[in-house]
Structure formats: structure tokens, C-alpha cells
Amino acid sequence: MTTDTTGTVARDGDSRPGGPADSPFIRACRRRPVPRTPVWFMRQAGRSLPEYREIRASVPMLESCRRPELVTEITLQPVRRHGVDAAILFSDIVVPVAAAGIDLDIVPGTGPVVAEPIRAAADVERIRPITRDDVSYVDEAVRQLVVELGDTPLIGFAGAPFTLASYLVEGGPSRTHAKTKALMYGDPELWHALCARLADVTLAFLRVQIEAGVSAVQLFDSWAGALSEADYRRFVLPHSTTVLSGLASAGVPRIHFGVGTAELLGAMGEAGADVVGVDWRTPLDVATGRIGPDKTVQGNLDPCVLLAPWPVVEAEVRRILTQGRAAPGHVFNLGHGVLPETDPDVLTRVVALVHELSSRRADQG
Ligand code: CP3
Numbered sequence: 433m434t435t436d437t438t439g440t441v442a443r444d445g446d447s448r449p450g451g452p453a454d455s456p457f458i459r460a461c462r463r464r465p466v467p468r469t470p471v472w473f474m475r476q477a478g479r480s481l482p483e484y485r486e487i488r489a490s491v492p493m494l495e496s497c498r499r500p501e502l503v504t505e506i507t508l509q510p511v512r513r514h515g516v517d518a519a520i521l522f523s524d525i526v527v528p529v530a531a532a533g534i535d536l537d538i539v540p541g542t543g544p545v546v547a548e549p550i551r552a553a554a555d556v557e558r559i560r561p562i563t564r565d566d567v568s569y570v571d572e573a574v575r576q577l578v579v580e581l582g583d584t585p586l587i588g589f590a591g592a593p594f595t596l597a598s599y600l601v602e603g604g605p606s607r608t609h610a611k612t613k614a615l616m617y618g619d620p621e622l623w624h625a626l627c628a629r630l631a632d633v634t635l636a637f638l639r640v641q642i643e644a645g646v647s648a649v650q651l652f653d654s655w656a657g658a659l660s661e662a663d664y665r666r667f668v669l670p671h672s673t674t675v676l677s678g679l680a681s682a683g684v685p686r687i688h689f690g691v692g693t694a695e696l697l698g699a700m701g702e703a704g705a706d707v708v709g710v711d712w713r714t715p716l717d718v719a720t721g722r723i724g725p726d727k728t729v730q731g732n733l734d735p736c737v738l739l740a741p742w743p744v745v746e747a748e749v750r751r752i753l754t755q756g757r758a759a760p761g762h763v764f765n766l767g768h769g770v771l772p773e774t775d776p777d778v779l780t781r782v783v784a785l786v787h788e789l790s791s792r793r794a795d796q797g
Contacts, residue, residue: 450583451583452581452583452584452585452586452647453585453647455470455517455518455583455584455585455647456468456469456470456517457470457472457517457518457585457647457648457763458585458647458648458685460728460761460762460763461648461685461687461706461707461728461761461763462685462706462728462761463726463727463728463760463761464761466761466790467791468786468787468790468791469753469756469762469763469764469786469787469789469790470517470518470763470764471516471517471763471764471765471782471783471786471787472516472517472518472519472520472587472763472765473510473514473516473765473766473769473770473779474520474689474709474765474766474768474769474770475769475770476510476514476516476520476770476779477506477507477509477510477519477520477522478506478522478769478770478772479772480770480771480772480773480774480775480776480779481509481510481513481776482776483509483513484506484509487502487505487506492537492538493524493538493540494524494526494527494530494537494538496522497522497523497524497527497569498527498569499569500569500572500573500576501576502522503521503522503523503569503570503573503577504573504576504577504580506522507519507520507521507522507573507577507586508577508580508581510779511581511584513776513780514776514779514780514783515780515783515784516783517584517585518584518585518586518587518647518648519577519581519584519585519586519587520586520587520589520650521570521573521574521577521586521587521588521589521641521646522573523570523589524538524544525544525589525590525591525595525596525599525652525654526538526544526591526596526599527567527570527637528562528566528567528590528633528634528636528637529559529591529596529599529600529630529633531562531566531567531637532559532560532561532562532566532633533558533559533560534546534550534558534559534600535547535548536599539604542604542605543599543604543605544599544604544605545603545604546599546600546602546603546604549600549601549602549603549611550597550600550601550626551601551611551615552622553622553625556622556625556626556629559626559629559630559633561632561633561636562633562636562637563636564640564643567637567640570637570640570641570644571640571641571643571644572644574586574588574640574641574644574645574646575644575645577645578644578645578646585646585647585648586645586646586647586648587646587647587648587649587650587687588638588641588642588646588648588649588650589638589641589649589650589651589652590634590637590638590641590649590651590652590675591634591651591652591653591654592634592651592652592653592656592668592671592672592675592688592690593626593627593628593630593631593634593668593671593672593675594627594653594655594656594659594667594668594671594672595652595653595654595655595656595690596630596634597612597623597626597627597630598612598655600626600630601615601626608658609655609658613658616663616667620667623667624667624670624671627667627668627670627671628671628674630671631671631672631674631675632674634651634675635674635675635678635679638651638675638679639679639682642679642682642683642684646684647684647685648684648685648686648687649679649684649685649686649687650686650687650688650689650709651672651675651676651686651687651688651689651705652689652690653668653672653688653689653690653693653700654689654690654691654768655690655691656668656690656693656696656700657690657691657692657693657694657696657711658692659696660695661695661696661699664696664699665699669699669702669703672688672700672703672704673702673703673704675703676688676703676704676705677703677704679704680704685706685707685728686704686705686706686707687705687706687707687708687709687730687763688700688701688703688704688705688707688708688709689708689709689730690709690711691711691767691768692711692713693710693711694711694713694714694719694722697710697714697719697722697723698722698723698724700723701723701724701727705727706727706728707727707728707729707730707761707763708723708727708728708729708730709729709730709731709732709765710729710730710731710732710767711731711732711767711768712731712732712733712734712735712737712766712767712768713767714732715732715755716729716731716732716752716755716756716758716759716762717755717756717758717759719731719732719759720758720759720760721758723759725760726760727759727760727761728759728760728761728762728763729756729759729761729762729763730762730763730764730765731752731763731764731765731766731767732752732765732766732767733748733749733752733764733765733766733767733782734748734766734767735766735767735768735769735770735771735774736771738766738770738771738774738775738778738779738782739771739773739774742778742781745778745781745782746785749764749782749785749786749789750789752764753786753789753790764786764790
């Protein structure tokens with residue numbers, strides 16, 4: 433990637449040998465041969481790192497997402513520390529929703545809390561379309577990061593319509609998603625109007641990140657696993673498809689991830705992903721049977737395993753690398769985000785182990 437005197441990043445240099453588009457992570461997403469299995473961790477930037485907690489001690493979560501210099505520093509922290517194969521932008525799935533005009537906050541220990549939950553057609557109207565100007569801090573942070581990261585790819589991300597709708601309808605985190613499902617079943621028209629609007633916001637948000645230079649995007653549908661496959665196909669798939677297929681010509685790999693999605697893996701792949709994220713409940717060889725032979729899989733170490741003694745971690749890493757060989761491409765990751773109580777040194781050791789084991793495999797031909 434090249435930067436001119438105005439700081440504009442040109443994507444023409446992307447595919448130079450050794451550049452981000454030629455990195456093990458992007459190659460694995462594209463099902464190309466890799467020198468080693470790439471590894472990064474969902475929520476690698478955050479509360480497991482003392483250097484993150486120090487920054488955040490004096491800055492509220494949403495404010496930290498809106499200050500490009502902090503976004504850049506927090507995004508780089510796990511790359512420096514662990515030597516992961518990709519950085520993920522420090523932000524949150526509710527950032528574009530707040531930019532679209534919804535009054536919300538991220539409450540420590542709770543998560544996103546919405547001042548006036550969305551329950552009626554008039555509420556949906558409160559979600560405005562967003563432009564780059566509404567999220568200029570993200571645009572700026574990505575441009576800085578692409579320069580700082582050099583050959584390490586940067587992953588952009590957004591929340592998928594269902595997971596965003598859940599926070600907006602419930603007003604906060606929910607175990608059952610009861611209000612969300614009540615609206616979905618009770619007023620399908622309103623449900624589809626809400627999700628269509630959220631899909632537009634998400635698509636615009638991801639386009640800003642891609643134009644600023646991210647090398648891949650991940651669409652988080654963290655809570656989609658709450659649905660049956662039939663309901664997922666009827667109420668969610670069309671909207672996630674709007675987002676992912678809307679990026680088909682953008683030239684970056686698209687990752688689609690959810691938790692508890694064993695029954696949905698095939699459908700989530702159909703939404704237009706190049707890579708499907710798998711949680712720890714489904715072995716990667718079984719998952720690839722469900723997703724099909726034309727997609728890379730990402731995952732799937734149980735984040736709780738990182739709290740166990742090292743021999744347990746090592747055995748699990750070996751098992752996952754072996755099962756990942758059934759897929760046409762494998763990006764090593766956790767099955768969900770890093771838990772705050774994780775010892776960061778264990779993450780660093782996992783990166784080294786994944787690299788060591790997968791490079792040795794390549795040496796053996
Ligand atoms: O390193 C990274 O992965 C990038 C940062 C990132 C954050 N949120 C920062 C964050 C990413 C990718 C997200 C996505 C996100 N946010 C998701 C999808 C991924 C997933 O975990 O399923 C969801 C569902 C959210 C909503 C959200 N925001 C939750 C559930 C929480 C945790 C609440 C809590 O305190 O337990 C947040 C807050 C949040 N987002 C934190 C971070 C680092 C913690 C804030 C803090 O440091 O106090």
C-alpha cells in the first residue's frame with residue numbers, strides 16, 4: 433500500500449508480494465496456499481491487556497472509539513504484544529448506530545444500553561442513514577492504522593442487523609432476546625423495516641472502513657444462534673445478504689461470525705461470506721461439511737480453555753489445527769472473544785504455537 437503526500441492511501445499497491453493482500457491471513461481467507469496458519473483473536477484489543485486498561489481508566493468506552501489516536505494505539509497493542517497475523521479495528525458494534533442518531537451508551541460490566549428502545553414504526557425512523565462525515569473518526573483511525581501496520585492486515589467490522597436489532601429492541605443485553613423475537617413474530621413488517629435500515633447503516637459503515645484501507649471485514653452476528661434455521665432464513669438472512677453481497681465487488685474478504693450457530697453455518701455462508709466463523713461447539717471438520725468446500729473457516733478454541741493449564745491449551749490448539757485441515761482454508765481464532773481474565777502471556781504462547789505447528793507441517797510438504 434502506498435501513501436501520497438496528502439495521506440491518501442492507494443489500494444493499487446495492496447497486492448505487492450509481502451503486502452497485506454499477500455499476507456498469510458488474507459491468503460487463507462482466499463483459500464490460497466499459506467506459509468503458516470494465520471491467527472488473530474476476537475477481542476484481542478481490550479480488557480485482557482494492562483496497557484489497554486491504563487488508557488481506558490480515564491476515558492469512557494464510546495469516547496475512546498471516537499478518538500483516532502486512541503483507536504490507533506489500542507488497535508496496535510495486541511499486534512505488538514502477541515505478533516498476531518491481523519489487527520482488528522478498535523471500535524464497537526454500536527458505534528455506527530450511535531452515529532445514526534440513537535441515544536445509547538456502553539455501560540461497564542453490562543454492555544450497550546439504549547435510552548429509548550425501538551418498539552414502533554416511528555422509532556425506526558429515528559435511525560438515520562450515515563455518511564463518512566458521521567464516522568470521520570473511524571475513517572481517520574483506519575488511515576493512520578494502515579500506515580502504522582505496514583504489511584499486517586487490518587480487519588474492519590460491524591454488527592449484523594439481527595444482533596444490532598436485539599440491542600435496540602431490548603434496550604440492552606438479553607439472554608432470551610424475548611422482546612426482539614416478539615417483535616419479529618408479531619410484526620414482521622416492522623421487523624423487516626428495522627433490519628433493512630440497520631443493513632443500510634452497516635453497509636455504509638463497512639464501506640467507509642474499506643475505502644479508508646481495511647484489508648478484510650467481519651460481520652458479527654453474535655446472537656443469531658438464538659434462532660432456528662427456518663426463522664434465521666426468513667427474518668435475518670435477507671438483511672445480512674444485503675450487507676455481505678453489497679460488498680461483493682469491494683475486493684476484500686468478508687468474514688461472517690456468530691455464536692451457537694451450529695445449525696446456521698450453511699445459511700450464514702450463503703449470506704455471501706468468504707469465511708465463516710465457528711464457535712467451539714462444532715469441530716472445524718464437521719463445520720466445513722456444513723458450510724461447503726468453497727469457504728474458509730475461522731476458529732474455534734473455547735476462550736475458557738485459555739484459563740486452563742498450558743498442556744490443556746496445547747492439546748486443544750493441536751486438535752483444532754488438525755480438524756482445520758479439512759477446510760480449504762483455516763484462520764485460527766477463538767470461538768468467541770477473549771475473556772477479560774485471560775493471561776495475555778497465554779495468548780502470546782498460542783500465537784507462537786500455531787505458527788510453529790503449522791509451519792512444521794508445511795516443511796513436511
Ligand atoms: O479487539 C477487538 O475485537 C476489537 C474491539 C471490539 C469491541 N467490541 C470492543 C469492546 C469488537 C470487535 C466489539 C464487537 C462487539 N461489541 C460485539 C460482537 C462481538 C462479540 O463479542 O460477540 C458485541 C456483541 C458488542 C457489544 C458489547 N460491547 C458488549 C457485549 C460489551 C461488553 C460489556 C461488558 O463490559 O462486559 C461491549 C463493550 C466493549 N466493546 C468493550 C470492549 C473492549 C469493553 C469495554 C470496557 O473496556 O469496559
